[in-house]
Every structure is written in C-alpha cells, then in structure tokens.
Amino acid sequence: MNEPRRLKEFAVAADAAPLIEFRDVGVTLGGQTILAGIDLAIGRGEFVCVIGPSGCGKTTALRLLAGLLRPTTGSVLYRGEALTGPRQNIAVVFQDYARALLPWRTAAGNVALALEALGVPAGERAERARALLERVGLADHARRYPAELSGGMQQRVQIARCLAQNPDVLLMDEPFGALDAMTRQSLQDEVLGIVAATGATVFFVTHDLEEAVYLGDRVIGLRPHPGRIGIEEKVALPRPRDQLTTREQPEFLRLRRTLFDFTKSAKS
C-alpha cells in the first residue's frame, strides 16, 4: 500500500490509495470481446454507479469484482492485490432476487446461510440473523419463506444476507430494476442509510439514470461492442440525499441530461 498509485482524476475518496483498481482490463468470452481497456480506480467508501445500454458489460464488470470471473487481459486489484476469487468482505446483491434466495429456507435461514459459510457457531446464528433482518426492516418476517414475501422484501433479505458478511464492498447488480417506483425509492434510501452507517464501498449497476445520479458519488457510463468507459461524471450533490429536494436540484437535472445524451449516443 506504500507504493503511490496513479490516481485517475475522478478517484475522489477518503483514502489516497484506491481500494479497487481495474488496470487495462479486457474480457473475452466465447470469442466475443465483452470488455476492453477498462481503467478505473475506486476509493474506499466511494459509491460508484455504472450505467450503459444492455450488452455493454456492466454485469461483467461486477462479476470481475465479485471474483466470479477472471479478466482475459489486464488485472483487477483489491487493496493492491489481484482478485483471484470471491472474498468474504466483498458481497454481491444479485439482480434476480427470486432466484438468488433459497426457496426452501425462511428469510432467517437465507441470512443464516451466509453466517454458516463464515463459520459462525450454530448457537449465534439465529440471533445474528434476526438482528440483520431487523436492519432491513424485516424482523417480523423472519420465519416467512421467500415465496411468501413481496419482491421488495425478498431483495431486503438478500441485502441482509450480504450484510452478514460484514462487507467492505457491496456489489449491486440492478438490484431494484424489477421493483415498483415506491418500493425502489424506499430501498434506495435504505441502501444509502446502510452505506452511511457502515462506510462500505459500493459498485452499483443500474439502467436507471436518475437512480445512478441520486445514489452515486460518481457515475460511469459504458459504451458497448466492446464494453468500454465512455463517460465519467462526478456527482456533486450534498448528502444526505432526499427523494424530493435532491431530485430538484439543478446539478441533478444537469447530470440527468448529460447521462441521457450519453446513453442515446452510446446506443446508436
């Protein structure tokens, strides 16, 4: 960590050294280039949102960070070391919550799965799972099965399962894409609250431009074929953010416009 790193202009962070670094990363799957020449540094505690048209490699970038995929070229570094596989302190909230929860386990049981993977003693699991569910407002639903929960609740269970890992980094893959607008907004604020409380670094993939601006410290736009960084915008909006006032600020509207123009050009 003592070796000074080349910081990108927008790598604004609490720490000087980036927590996560993509160095000239390329991914080729089945002869198709998904990502090419990705250079990106993410500081500790930073909230980075990634947007871009479908097929631009957003999810692939997230899978690289999750350690579920290795880059074909270049390297992905975490605290200066190459990521070789999934890590305990990097947690993933998958896009399709209905398929990412075990249908035969209750909400508490699904959270406990992460605790089991961490080797938490059986006696402590129930209490810790209950406390984690309470943090996402599901204390009363601990004994329900995923099929008995609404989409928003299922996604909260997944978030609670990630929090069980005590993660330094939260990777979120379009986590609220399938939810209705009201649920989405309340979950956005919950994630912001969790991040403010834990100081976690977030890599948030979304196709909702407003969501990206509302949540992020920085928004990165990818262009497809092959996936590459097309735009980086710092979000100079004060925190805590508010669903009404933040979204009315000129800076919010300016960014929304910039990103809208970008996605339009990226698609064509």
Next chain:
Amino acid sequence: MSAASRIPIGAGGKAVVVPVALVVLAELAIRLTGFRSDSVAPPSEVVVAAIQALTDGSIARATGETLASAFGGLALGGGVGFALGILLGSSAVLDRLLDFSIETIRPVPPIALMPIALMVFGFGARLEIAVVAFAAIWPILILTRAAIAGIDPQLIEVARALRLGFGARVLKIVVPAILPRVFVALRLAAGISIIVAVTVEITVNPVGLGYAIMIAGQSLRPALMLALLVWIGLVGWAVNFLLLAAERSLFGFAQPRARP
C-alpha cells in the same frame, strides 16, 4: 401439480360412481345368469374371501413380506441411484464415462436377471430385494441427474459468492434444490418396486402377495385370487397416497402461499 395429483377421495363422491356401478353390475350379471367359472367370482364372494383372509392374518403376513422386500430393494436401489445421480450430475467427465454403460444396462428387464439372482442368492428375501433394487436404481438415477442439471445456475453462483466449499454446496444447495424432484422419482420407483416384488413372488420366490395370488389361482379359488388382486391395487394406491402426502408436507414451500 394440484390437478394432476388430486386424490380421488373427497372428490365429491363422483370418483367412486364408476367402480361401484361396475361392481353392482358384475354381481347382478353373475347372479342372474348363474354363471360359474374357475377364474371369476361374484363380488359378494370376493368380499367374503377378503374378509376371511384379512381376519386369519394371511393377507397381513403376505403384505408384510412383499412390502419388506419392495421397500428394502427401494432403499438399496434408490440409495445407489441417488448417489450415482449426484456423482454423474456433478461431474461431466464421470457422466460421459458411464453414460454408455448405464444406457446399456438400464433396458435389461429386472425379471431377466432372475436366473442369475437365483443362483447367487437362492430363494428368499435377498433374491427379491436384489431384483427390486436393480429396477429401482434407474428412475432415481436418471431423475437425480436431470434434477442437478436443472438447478438454477444463479443458486450455484450464490454458493460461490458466499464461498461455500464443495461439501457444503452439495448439502446446502444441491440436495435441497433437487429433493422435490427426487421425491417424485421416489414415488415412481416405489410403484415399480411393488410391481417387481410381486412379479418375483409370482415367478420364483414363494412368499408374499404374489405367491399368495398365484396359489389362489392354481387351487381354483377365484374369489380369493380376485380379493388379493384388489388388495394389491389398494396397497399400491396407499403407498402412493402416503408418499404424496409426505411430499406435500415436506415441500409445501415450493408453492407460494397466499400473501396477506
């Protein structure tokens, strides 16, 4: 699942109209025509024979013998099939290595193994269990392997992201994910096991319901023979009913319940 697996009991009584009508018709036809035969008896005599066989304990003993062999063979063959299914489902290399052998052995009718099994085991429960086990392996093996192939890759990804080891992955993700489908295979295999057990008893092994029904036929007691026939049907139905009930109470989570 609900419509296909509905049990005729409690279906508003409509389900029993046809069988009851047929029984009454048979009784009337035989009584009115005065027809006598060595292979057919009027339903009333069948009932009498059934009551007699039920009260003297002969049916209970024969049923016990048949079910013990059927379930013993099911447990053995099912266990082997399940373990092999998990191995083949988890390893593409093993699957390719063994697929040809399995597909050549599988079509062999279990009854065709009887001469060999008889030489190896002699008469008795071991012979019957071995032949039943051979028959029970395949549905469980094939469906376990298919169920593993059908596991949502997302769940495997979750297991990877949570860094579950291979053992924990099999125990906590793979086995619970495939259990509902394996249980369907178990129900299929249970039916096959009873059929094969009775067949073994009819052809070779002098115990159980199969032997009893053959002896009744050969000693020209059609009423007892038909009573045993109905009884075997009832036993098969009851086993399926119990397994179906177990399936529902075990895997009820699979169906979303009404949300408040």
